[in-house]
Amino acid sequence: MPDMKYILVTGGVISGVGKGVIASSFGTILKSCGIDVTSIKIDPYINIDAGTFSPYEHGEVYVLDDGGEVDLDLGNYERFLDITLHRDNNITTGKIYQQVIERERRGDYLGKTVQVIPHITDAVQEWVQRVAHIPVTPDMAPPRVCIVELGGTIGDIEGMSFVEAFRQFQFRVKKENFCCAHVSLVPMPKSTGEPKTKPTQSSVRELRGLGLSPDLILCRSEHPINQSVKNKLSNFCHVSPEQVICIHDLSSVYHVPLLMEAQGVVQYLNERLQLNMSMPRPGKFMRKWHNLAKQVDNxxxxxxxxxxxxxxxxxxxxxxxxxxxxxxxxxxxxxxxxxxxxxxxxxxxxxxxxxxxxxxxxxxxxxxxxxxxxxxxxxxxxxxxxxxxxxxxxxxxxxxxxxxxxxxxxxxxxxxxxxxxxxxxxxxxxxxxxxxxxxxxxxxxxxxxxxxxxxxxxxxxxxxxxxxxxxxxxxxxxxxxxxxxxxxxxxxxxxxxxxxxxxxxxxxxxxxxxxxxxxxxxxxxxxxxxxxxxxxxxxxxxxxxxxxxxxxxxxxxxxxxxxxxxxxxVSSDEDEISVSSLSISDEKTVIENGIAVNGESKK
The missing domain is CATH 3.40.50.880 (Class I glutamine amidotransferase (GATase) domain)
Incomplete structure (x- = not known):
């Protein structure tokens, strides 16, 4: 059985930058290549689950088949990937500490002093590895790739134990099985009219200082970012320009995986994670998503x-x-x-x-x-x-x-x-x-x-x-x-x-x-x-x-x-739009002239 591959998605500068949709898009792209995927969402709050939250506090409470009350981003994963997740696919600080305290009460640690390192960080790693191997449907084999979204923002004190856990985890599962994707905001102040990379530079520097070096930097911006900005981020963030992926605001979230794929994400993941998958045929790859995105826009x-x-x-x-x-x-x-x-x-x-x-x-x-x-x-x-x-x-x-x-x-x-x-x-x-x-x-x-x-x-x-x-x-x-x-x-x-x-x-x-x-x-x-x-x-x-x-x-x-x-x-003749009549060139035009992202939560 091939080794499990992991993609860790972190966020910088601000929360709500779009990690959930981007993590889902990674899965969508890989599924389109024939790779089975699963997802895990980590929330640093101490609540055991999202069940007691006010909707004003954290958005809706999403309910799974097994009755798990979880973060709404798991709804993104299920909708995008058309998979069934379980309550253990949502990890919270409360769940981890509850598990460690129960073990301590049973005497599992043989009288040792229970500490954040190694006991909490070990519990996080064990949880991720266990859940990653659970089939998304009972009749399927375990997935090959697990996409882990770390909630919050790098530098938040609540998430420090999880960041440390993944710093250790990258060596536990070996480098060729672990990829870190950092999502960051590139603001464009109206006073200057140009994108500012300093917040992303600072965020990546902090992430690297904590022991995680991003393999991909995904820049969220209001408008498309030109090549010079990508080169600047490459110079200051210790990555090649091809590892900087720009995702500007689009007409719908269904364009996000298409925009990521157009910037070489498939080729990069194939090489970085040694997936050994055959490259998709141009023009037919992700045809379902091309059609869906065009249909939504029209x-x-x-x-x-x-x-x-x-x-x-x-x-x-x-x-x-x-x-x-x-x-x-x-x-x-x-x-x-x-x-x-x-x-x-x-x-x-x-x-x-x-x-x-x-x-x-x-x-x-x-x-x-x-x-x-x-x-x-x-x-x-x-x-x-x-x-x-x-x-x-x-x-x-x-x-x-x-x-x-x-x-x-x-x-x-x-x-x-x-x-x-x-x-x-x-x-x-x-x-x-x-x-x-x-x-x-x-x-x-x-x-x-x-x-x-x-x-x-x-x-x-x-x-x-x-x-x-x-x-x-x-x-x-x-x-x-x-x-x-x-x-x-x-x-x-x-x-x-x-x-x-x-x-x-x-x-x-x-x-x-x-x-x-x-x-x-x-x-x-x-x-x-x-x-x-x-x-x-x-x-x-x-x-x-x-x-x-x-x-x-x-x-x-x-x-x-x-x-x-x-x-x-169900539509009048004058309202009909034939999806098949739209070409790939139309897709490119839609992406280049995209406007604000609507729809899925951009947490």
Whole structure:
């Protein structure tokens, strides 16, 4: 068996420079060469996992098949690489220290003084080597390359133990099996109009001082960097000009792997890591990504979607939801115009306290073609979500509710259709008259971290629009919730017209609810956004976009098929763009004239 190869991705100057997308792009390029890859994300914070974070603190919490609550960058990896990761693919300082302390309590260290070096650093190295060899799917062999992203910025005190661990690790696995890629910002102040390399020089100097010498320097900039700047970085950072890769802001993240490949990353990794792979044929290499990037750039017909959320001040709070909407738009040949609406601004109390925000929020909601009500926790904004559900139901506006969105729709229906005035959730009103949504005691023992219903679970569907969209009657989706619809009210709700067409294997937990008389009023308890992929959109999201475009009935009548010529069955003839008609020269033009990167988290 060939040795495992490792690519360590570090960041300098500032956080949020794009390490996640660049690490994913390394994997995309290697996968296109036939090399199986896996990914590990290291977060230096002391939390055991991301499960207890506020979305404002660290963006969304991404949930894996095994129920791991992890950093949102693992969503980048799964979407880009189309692989399945596990909770151990996310390492935190808390996990490492917890493991070392448990070993010390058991006496594994035979009475020795437990220290950062060697015990913590050894634990990091052992963890990385163990996880790197886990197959990304059960029927596959272990991957050949493991891409490790070190969160934070070089020089942060929180990450020092990890940097030291990898300084040792490069000798542990041998030089030909280890490559360090440093991502750094090259700012261009408006006062001078020229790129400044000093921050990158300082960052590389600090990294080298800590014992890691970068093999590749990936420069993030607003505009393309010319050869003279690359030569300057080469001189001061102890690398050849070919080892300086420039990634300026682009029209979409799908151009990033193409831009990296165009600058010789494949050839360099093949030689540096001794991968012994045959060089790809020009013109056909990464054809799927060329087509995808062109298709995204040439979307024309806009679809206006309103997201009624509780954490709209930080867009990363809904990173996977946003990506799932974009994937569905790509499939339908439409361009997403997403408007974030703070749920609390839709509430009647806001009309008194802040009438400007109230009227603006309702105006944005009314202008939308479709509405999505995503998940969340707590009381704030819950009544606003209920108001949005009522408006969508009564005005026949296409709506998709997720997790808390399903619970809000059930409560709204109970209040306004069944006349149960005291209907509420016990999360919001523990002593309400009608407990439409109740907690699940077996998933709520007291601690907040990892105590919910988490991970991939089966849902059994009854014949409905959702069954048609999924094209099967048993599905598997990822969950993250500790409250559920009270089974005592199901019969009453269904008699009123809210049909529960998806249930768990016990038939007691409600997973999908919809109104048959509505064009698209679908709510789900699970989180379908986690399994959405660029070339395989999530069915509920696809249904929402199609309904918002007025094309859902046509799509269903044609057997739920999208035509290969940019989905001509859901777009008018004048909006069609044939992907095959675009050439490689068009790709070069797009890259050279790219604009701001949108989409995946740039952490």
């Amino acid at each position: 979307l024309r017909k806009e679809v206006n979607i309103a997201l009624v959320g509780k954490y709209t001040k930080l867009e990363d709070s809904y990173a996977s939801v946003t990506k799932a909407l974009q994937h569905a738009c790509i499939a339908t040949g439409s361009k997403l115009n997403l408007t974030y609406i703070e749920a609390v601004n839709l509430e009647r109390q806001t009309k008194i306290d802040d009438p400007v925000s109230y009227h603006k929020a309702w105006q944005n909601l009314c202008k939308s073609d479709g509405v999505i009500v995503p998940g969340g926790f707590g009381q704030r904004g819950f009544e606003g979500k209920i108001e949005a559900c009522q408006w969508c139901r009564e005005t026949q506006k296409p709506m998709l509710g997720i997790c808390l969105g399903l619970q809000a729709s059930v409560i709204e229906f109970a209040r306004n259709v069944l006349g149960l005035a005291g209907a509420n959730s016990t999360e919001v009103a523990p002593h309400c008259a009608h407990r439409l949504v109740v907690d699940m005691p077996e998933h709520h023992p007291g601690n907040l971290g990892g105590t919910m219903r988490l991970g991939k679970r089966k849902t059994y569907l009854e014949p409905s629009i959702i069954t048609q969209l999924y094209k099967k009657d048993v599905i598997e989706e990822r969950h993250r919730h500790r409250y559920e619809v009270n089974p005592e009210y199901i019969e009453q709700l269904e008699k009123g017209g809210l049909r529960f067409v998806g249930k768990d294997d016990t038939k007691t937990r409600m997973e999908v609810a919809l109104v048959d008389t509505h064009p698209y009023y679908v709510t789900v308890q699970f989180h379908p956004e986690y399994l959405s992929r660029p070339l395989s959109p999530s069915p509920p999201f696809l249904g929402l976009i199609l309904a918002s475009l007025g094309k859902l009935k046509s799509y269903l009548s044609k057997g739920c098929r999208l035509s290969p010529r940019n989905q001509s069955d």
